[in-house]
Amino acid sequence: MSQAIRYFASTAKGMELILADELQTIGASEVQHAAGGAYFEGDMEMAYRVCLWSRLANRVLMPIAYYSAQTPEKLHAGALKIDWTKHFDLSKTFAIDASIRRSKINHSRYAEQVVKDAIVDQFKEKFDDRPNVEREQPDVRINAYINEDKVTLSLDLSGDSLHRRHYRAESVEAPLKENLAAAILIRAGWPKIAAEGGALYDPMCGSGTLLTEAAMMAGDVAPGLLRDYYGFFGWAQFNSPIWERLIKEAEYRREKGIAKIPPIMGSDISIKHAGIAKANIKSANLSGLIKAVSLPLSKVAPEEDWKPGLFVVNSPYGERLGEIKELEPLYQEIGSVLKARFNGWQASVFTGNTPLAFQVSLKSHKSYQLFNGALPCKVYNFSVTAERHFEGESASAQQYIGDSLKKALLPTSGEWSEGATMFANRLRKNIKKLKSWVKKNDVSCYRLYDADLPEYALAIDIYLGEKKWVHVQEYEAPKTIDEKKSIQRLRDALAVMPEVLGVPHRQLSLKIRRRQKGSTQYEKQGTDGGFHTVQEGGASFLVNFKDYLDTGLFLDHRPIRQWIHDNANGKQFLNLFAYTGSVTVHAALGGATTSTTVDMSKTYLDWAKNNFELNKLNLDKHQLVRANCMEWLDTAIQEQRKYELIFIDPPTFSNSKRMDNVFDIQRDHVELINKAAQLLTKKGTIIFSTNFRKFKLDEAALEKLNVQNISKQTLPKDFERNPKIHYCWNLSINN
Structure with a gap:
């Protein structure tokens, strides 16, 4: 029996747990998830199998050396001790990728250069010649990971990131990487739905990534079957017969599996995008199994003979916070289409803006965090049934917070609480501190308070124009803070502001975030509505305290x-x-x-x-x-x-x-x-x-x-x- 080797499969943040599950399904042993991926054990065939079948991994790394290096010289010396001729010869090209964490060797490109020099020095010493470097598709790619002073050198068996399936016929970059699309589908429960014959619909299909990944999952199609390049092809120890057997097995499974693919359809309002989706589907050899058309969201509907399945959408998130308002109607239309035409289906909305997901007006029974690049996003899963519409408890919670804020904005009677008095004193202190600076520099719009007291996590801005406005934003409290206490502190703070700051209630605006309360995720209260004019340094600007998350300045x-x-x-x-x-x-x-x-x-x-x-x-x-x-x-x-x-x-x-x-x-x-x-x-x-x-x-x-x-x-x-x-x-x- 071949000796078990411990590998590391890397993936995007948020996908580690489902990658570990996938590795076990593929057949790997001793699987352990970690930050940025998962470890697993197996023979060389298992490593090839993971490269061919993983829908979630980015790379598969096989460690070949561990050592300590506090300096570039020691990094070089450790790399020099490895017999690189066991891995490739002079006729092969190579490349180095380095990643560094909390190390005195603090520049990845420099670390790559040091390891490269060690390899070149060894070949020159032995053969008086050197192999060439090739960045794009080297015969052998070496990964150097430096964590503090611990170095791990690995062979990158994938060669290129495994998310590149090679079915993209068009050069237009898609919003989703293929393995992120696969993660969304897994978190949406698509494998089970597909196995039961449920259909899939994507109403904003773009270049067809979700459609193609869904079909490959349902049809037992290996995601790496179309790739013509892997990092082990140029490796001296590559076992070609094993690989050829795995390819034949994958082709056999595909031939049997595609007959089981349920109805899969996507649409996009853009004719161009629908055309790109069709081209990519054809390139993936899935023509006739996926339908892609140009259609506005308002016209989206399932076929009559489809079994209820999964409605999945990667909807736009907005460029800046202020664009949430602009995108709300789109998400509301998604909800309307679901309720009108997809009753009994499961729905999954992938978005980078949580408040927008609540505009769908369905109660999510589960959500999962994923990352689109570095952007934190969530998959919200819904059951499209009448009882999941926003009503009852959610409406009551929304009303409770709204009523609490309105009460806080009413004129107070009686004594301030101890906390309110403390907060009022801090505001007075800040006014005194900034008074001469404001006057000397002719500043008319400025920040007076910024969570100076941790219990009162607010930002308070003053805007002077034809009137004086106070713009208040509450920072979201940690989950460890009781929400009722947080609301009470907010009420205390709002109660003292009119008197201390010298403004009537109608000239005080509040923007507040609350956890998991439908549209109260973002509440706006108070203030005269519309645009107001303020001055700054001889210029005049329109600001808005009511309609957008940002004021405009x-x-x-x-x-x-x-x-x-x-x-x-x-x-x-x-x-x-x-x-x-x-x-x-x-x-x-x-x-x-x-x-x-x-x-x-x-x-x-x-x-x-x-x-x-x-x-x-x-x-x-x-x-x-x-x-x-x-x-x-x-x-x-x-x-x-x-x-x-x-x-x-x-x-x-x-x-x-x-x-x-x-x-x-x-x-x-x-x-x-x-x-x-x-x-x-x-x-x-x-x-x-x-x-x-x-x-x-x-x-x-x-x-x-x-x-x-x-x-x-x-x-x-x-x-x-x-x-x-x-x-x-x-x-x-x-x-």
Whole structure:
């Protein structure tokens, strides 16, 4: 019997448990889930089998060496001790991938270089020659994992990420990776539904990923059957007869299994997307087994002879928090279609915006967290039956919170509680502290309080215009905090604000998040509705306290806007991910000759236009563009546009209905900045800002630019208690 080897199968965050279950189903032994994947044991055939059959894994790693290395020299020495000729020869290409965690060797590219040098040195010593490096499809790929001072060197048997099934006929990137689509289907209960003959419908099928993965699951089709490249093909110890036997077995299972595929259908309002889905289905050799058509959501319905099954949808999440309002009707329509035409079905909604899921107006009986890239998302599972409609307990809970907040906004009588008195004293202290700064700097909109007292987890902003408004946001309390206590503290805080801050109740707005209470996940109370005008540094802006999660003016960016005002004179200005255009207004008032303001949201561009008109800007010179910023940059580069000053403030994540894929600021910032730099004049400047607290700028990948961290200089006094409110850099071309 072949000796058992301990492998590691990597996967995306949130998929570790179901990967472990899958590995056991495939036949692996000693399976143990871990962060980022699962360990398993088996012989070489088992490793091949996992590569061929895993729908959830990214890579399968076979460790070949463990050692300690506190320095690059020791990393090199440990790699040099391995006899690499047992794994590949001079005719083969190789590549190194490194990942590092809490190590003194703190740069992955440098670690890759060190291990590569050790391998090259060994071959040169033995043969006076060296193998070549190939990054894309090397014959052998080696993984170096460094955790503190512990090094694990492994052979990457997958070679390329296993989510790439090779059935994509089109080059358009899909919103979902294939293994994420598989995870959604597993969490939705599709394998059991399919086995019982239930149908599947995806009303926003895009490029058909969910449809194709669903058919492959139901038809017992190995997800790796179409791949023509694995990391073990070029390995010196590759056992070709075993692999050929596994392929024949998979082909036999496919031939038998596809006859069992139940009805699977998808639709998309985009004719182009439906066409791409058809092409991908054909490429997966599943034509005739999956139907894809162009159809609006309002026309979606199952066939009469279908057995009730699974309605599954990856719906748009919104670009920024404010777009939740814009997407609510879409989710409401999903709920309406389900209730009207899919009674008795199971439904699963995959979304990155929890409040939107409640617009479906069905009680979810189960939810699971998954990650689309780094974006946290959830799969919400529903049973489409009359008793699961929002009513009874959920409505009562919503009414309870709404009534509590309304009571808190009523004029108080009697003594304040001890907690309310403490909170009032803190507000007075903050007013005194900021008073001279506000007056000296002519600041009219500022943050007065930001969870200074942990029990009162609120952010309180003051807006001065034709009236004084107080905008209050409650941070969601930890699950360990009793919700009734949290509500009582909120009521205490609201009770003292009118007197301490000198505003009537109608000029106080509240936005509050509550856990798992339908639409009360986000409650808005109080305030005169609509738009109001405020001033900042000679500019006027429209703000809204009622209709959106954001007011329209990011207060922490005040110093950035002022800097751009002071440095825009005579320059061509570009504002990417422009939100309501406030930065452009400052640039124009500061003397920018022309400007281009780009955002994907119609809501925000309309808002920006109103801000422009409020400040009497010439719209011929100051252009508004609705576009995906990454795509717009490609066009602008082709058109050889040039700007002397560029401001970039992207969202942390974006999965708008106008995008084909997810924008991730950590993953995509280098591409974004480098594209923007191609539009920069020789002496131009980029100001790049992000509010992603865990963000790390990859300066090594921006080596052609001068990079200066100006986060501290752009932090205003009213946000000093929260230094991670944003990070900001000044970038220019390295001449």
